[in-house]
Amino acid sequence: MKRYILKRLVQAFVSLFAVTLIVFMLTQLSGDPALLMAPPDATPRDIQEMREIMGLTKPLHVQYGIFLADILSGEFGRSFKWDKPCIAIWLDRFPNTLLLAGASMVITIIIGLSFGILSAVHVGRWFDQFGKIFALMGQALPVFWLGLMLMYLFSVKLRWLPTSGMGSWEHLIMPAITLGWFFTASIARLTRSSMLDELDRDYIKMAKIKGVSRSGIILRHALKNATIPILTLGSLNFVFMLNGTVITETVFNWPGVGRLVVEAIFTRDFPLVQTTVLIGASFFIFVNLMVDVLYAYIDPRIRYQ
Amino acid sequence: MKMKPILEVKNLRTYFYTRRGVVKAVDGVSYELGEGETLGLVGESGCGKSISCFSIIRLVPAPAGVIVGGEILFGGSDLLLKSEEEMDRIRGAEISMILQDPMTSLNPLFTIGDQVAEPLQIHQKLKGEGLREKVREMLNLVRIPSPEVRMKEYPHQMSGGMRQRIVGGMVLACRPKILIADEPTTSLDVTIQAQFLRLLKEIQHTSNLSMIIVTHDFGIVAKACDRVAVMYAGKIVEMAGTVELFDNPEHPYTAALMKSLPKAGMRQNRLYAIEGQPPDLRTLDSGCSFAPRCPRAMEICRKEYPPRVEINDGHTLSCWLRKGEVLND
Amino acid sequence: MKTHFWKVFSVAAALIAGLTAYPGSPVQAAPKGEVVFVQATGSWEMRTAFDPHTAIGSSCTTLISLAFEGLVTKDEKGILRPALAESWKIADDWSRIDFFLRKEVKFHNGDSFSAQDVKFSLERAMREDMRFVFGPEMRRNIESVEIVDEYHVRLNLKAPYPAFFDRSFEYLAIVPKAYIEKVGDQGFAAKPVGTGPFRVVKFEREVFFEVEAVENHHRQTPHIKKLTVKVVPEHSTRLAMLKTGEADLIGLSAIHVPLVKRDPKLRVLWNQHTFLPTMVFFAVSQPGDSPFKDPRVRLATSLAIDRKGIADAVGHGALTPWGSFLAPHHPGFDPEQKPPAYDPEKAKKLLAEAGYANGFDTVLTSDPTIKEWFEAMLQQLADVGIRAKMDTPEHGTWAASFVGGKFKGIGYGSGPWWVGRSHPYVALESHIIGTWSHNLATPEVKKTMGELLNATDNEAIAKSARQVDEILLEQKMRLPLWSYHTPLGAGPRIKEFPGAPGVVFPIGFERLQINE
Secondary structure, three states: OHHHHHHHHHHHHHHHHHHHHHHHHHHHHHOOHHHHHOOOOOOHHHHHHHHHHHOOOOOHHHHHHHHHHHHHHOOOOEOOOOOOEHHHHHHHHHHHHHHHHHHHHHHHHHHHHHHHHHHHHOOOOHHHHHHHHHHHHHHHOOHHHHHHHHHHHHHHHOOOOOOOOOOOHHHHHHHHHHHHHHHHHHHHHHHHHHHHHHHOOHHHHHHHHHOOOHHHHHHHHHHHHHHHHHHHHHHHHHHHHHHOOHHHHHHOOOOOHHHHHHHHHHOOOHHHHHHHHHHHHHHHHHHHHHHHHHHHHHOHHHHOO | OOOOOOEEEEEEEEEEEEOOEEEEEEEEEEEEEOOOOEEEEEOOOOOOHHHHHHHHOOOOOOOOEEEEEEEEEEOOEEHHHOOHHHHHHHEOOOEEEEOOOHHHHOOOOOOHHHHHHHHHHHHHOOOHHHHHHHHHHHHHHOOOOOHHHHHOOOHHHOOHHHHHHHHHHHHHOOOOOEEEEEOOOOOOOHHHHHHHHHHHHHHHHHHOOEEEEEEOOHHHHHHHOOEEEEEEOOEEEEEEEHHHHHHOOOOHHHHHHHHOOOOOOOOOOOOOOOOOOOOOOOOOOOOOOOHHHOOOOOHHHHHOOOOOEEEEOOEEEOOOOOOOEEOOO | OHHHHHHHHHHHHHHHHHHHHOOOOOOOOOOOOEEEEEEOOOOOOEOOOOOHHHEOOOOOHHHHHHHOOOOEEEOOOOOEEEOOEEEEEEOOOOOEEEEEEOOOOEOOOOOEOOHHHHHHHHHHHHOHHHOOOOHHHHHHHEEEEEEEEOOEEEEEEOOOOOHHHHHHHHOOOOOOHHHHHHHHHHHHHHOOOOOOOEEEEEEEOOOEEEEEEOOOOOOOOOOOOEEEEEEOOOHHHHHHHHHHOOOOEEEOOHHHHHHHHHOOOOEEEEEEEEEOOEEEEHHHHOOOOOHHHOHHHHHHHHHHOOHHHHHHHHOOOOEEEOOOOOOOOOOOOOOOOOOOOOOHHHHHHHHHHOOOOOOEEEEEEOOHHHHHHHHHHHHHHHHHOEEEEEEOOOHHHHHHHHHOOOOOOEEEEOOOEOOOOOOHHHHHHHHHOOOOOOOOOOHHHHHHHHHHHHOOOHHHHHHHHHHHHHHHHHHOOEEEOEEEEEEEEEOOOEEEOOOOOOOOOOOOHHHOEEOO
């Protein structure tokens, strides 16, 4: 098991290194931050001076080296716009995104899991049909549209919830639902098929033969086995959420990392773009690693290999 | 003189409603099971023997499968009229079942000990040391060595034979009155098959357990069953004591089955196979379902289904070839 | 299982019922005397918040104008007015500007204002380490800042510097010398102190900026008690906030103007003449042949565009067809100016004369934010034979390509940019001879711009400005299309907000009045 983890760790670092290279190249190709930041009255000389201050006139490999050094120093460079270490800016915003993603994940799992289980248990009947429509809507309706519709209904028309921003738990509901909408549907579908697979198995029949009640079968026996694929999807979902809050954060003006990325990209704030993308990628890599380890923990068959 | 039977199945009918028609998997099955008795159910795949057993404990796959009619009398009441909660109490405690494939009968994520303990927890509400004691006892009963160690292990660490024995221990933990075994040895090595059967018989003797063994293997019937019911296309076509059936297989289907058994010690060029295919259970014509394949079919066979008649003490038959006392079911 | 389902269902139903019964307080309008203004973006374009001298972009005007003042300001007609300077005099040869300062002014912390603070502030802005966006420009043009006496400051110049006045009212905040020397740059940025009509209460960068009114302000005491400026990039969200009352005033996206007009509780306020979209003929300055090198073709293009029709169809009230490179508040503006007529027949004739009776193919580029206006032109151009294919790269890419001279054919040009630039030289410079000019200026234009730069009295300025305008209109290497007005959405609590024309990022909140 230790060797297994070690091997995966090494793979993770290699992936990360490749990501830094790709991120660096892409941001360099994306445009000219000095031109976008400068007011229209700035002369070409002034703009060139800005570029020098930003370090953009140095040769590419030197810039890349500086980039790597910045990462290793923990600062991740200084934002062009904020003139602060990027990591500080990111750390300031990240808890907000974490809160949003966390709340969203809770809603997703509760609703998605319940829908999936109920659909599986009532397979073929009206709840299952309803569940299928729900899943379809979840995966087809655009997040942007959903967010605005929720805002229109619950804020503008009903006045139950605030439109946007961060504050009380009321501010959290709509963004959390909007963010989790898509994932709820996919978790529901996966839970349903996973459960149906499980409920078909012989050892589930055996449990019934032993006299285990319906809820015991579902919640104790079937669900435990079914959670393995759900766990994978759930973890990936969570990382997707952490990285993919852009639209939700923009619509609901949530001060998180997603909005930060987009703003950074629009203003070509290179260090900030690189930081956010790199951290996002490392989330993926790290969570994948964690899931593999968790697998081995839950499924003794893997553990004893 | 007949003792009061512990289980009476009367005219059981279980149908499957599929998109392409109604499959009459069990179409009027009746029999009795006495205390301490072992009944064998034989027939080809698809004849309904397994489904009739699942119907007894009401675990027919829903929503397609529905028990549409009949009575199953056990302990003074009709099992088909009981609620789910009541059936939960009966399953495992009064009536239990072993499935065919030991490799898939145990949950890979739970320990052996947990799985054997479960029925004891549910039906006898045992806990703690008392529970563990009972689990050890059961594992010993089914001849699992070092039960203390094994209790903490997982199914994938055991062989097929061991797993099937563990399943046996698991389903018998609460000392049910009836054990249904659905092809219990089919997936086992030949060498272990006999072993397992012997084990079941021993347990049966010590606890007066009644058994229904579903099998397609006449060898098992000969070794382990007191009585046999032969099923075809959802119905029992012939039923008799084991010895009687082997001596006098009256129904053409039974006779054909016996004929197709490979005979030990005799060289055969070809095994006898019954011509034709088992019928499509969705489109049964009126008349005897075996008629299309029966070498001795008559005109009436194709028109009307033969009634069940008793031709000997305990030997019943549904065939136009033999006349006897008609039984009203 | 059925009972189980109903158990779950009833619990869920109870939860939902409970939630809906909850009165919910969060959707509240601001209390009496307080106003919430929600902007799209950009107010925080400064490296250190909140330090005006670290401004790096062009849009911090709103926030700076609340808490700080420069030497001059703009009134609701867009005319420069005294702020901390009561009057000023520009030397005839542009060697210096004398500013005569207002007396009896106090900073928000009680310190008295004097020439010391002016010198300190200007020199601070010129410090290289502040990296003030106009720092290099100031260093290029200003020789020194001299204190003549307690209320008289002299700016010694190296070159004519009309832009100084524009920078003055937008960015060059006057800050308290003693305070900053005491608390340092970081301390000042954390707790900013100025002489503006509002004082800073609290702020969170990119999220909100809260100020309260200064009583008995030397220039104008605000009518409202408190103002909170919030930043919300998504325009639909801003509109929702306006509708629920969470915002009293918002930066409105032009496409939402009809929605606001339909709502009887809301109205649209216009910041007039904030910028001038133009049509640029890129080909003229590029080597090789192009139909657009013929002035008849360029005139034809102008005649082929139905400026009024497009304004009515997709302008939503934000566009006024325009025929000058100046705005009404610029000296030299000709009030009789008229946009060119829409005359496709004449356009076709001109094209035929130039040898393009069968038309020709070309490319039309546009920035994605305003592409609707240009998409509307495609058919009109095609009708006279100019078959254009449209290309709308992402904004950052568009900017780089535009400045880098990569576009061919015709396309949107973003200027002249009038944001607050009151002097016509400053207003025209960047897009006529500077960074965004696309090298279209002829020697004649450059010469006249030079004269405009050197003019020191209003008459001379007006005359040169008009001359430049006329030359540009005649040469047609760029065409003025429409003057754009920036919409603001106002809720029922807003009585009046004159703002200031020409300023995209609103100022003048001390003149805001509410219904209470």
